[in-house]
Amino acid sequence: MAATLPTSPITLLYVSSTSSSITFEWTEPLNDGGTPVYDYKIYWNGGVDNDPFVLLSDSSLGLTSFTK
Secondary structure, eight states: OOOOOOOOOEEEEEEEEOSSOEEEEEEOOSOOTTSOOOOEEEEEOTTOTTSOOEEEEEEOSOOSEEEO
16 A cells, blocks of 8 residues: 555644744654654744745654754
């Protein structure tokens, strides 16, 4: 059977922040689409409608947390 798209990660949580960093954690998707999820991409747009999204992280380690 061919793999399908996984569902979105769940329980995205803000963990902490400083003046120069922020940390988030999340739980792996309930449905991995038939193959383990090893890649999460984190994007940021600064909260302004016309700002483009910027890739902050492209983790291929299967991590479920991010600090920038």
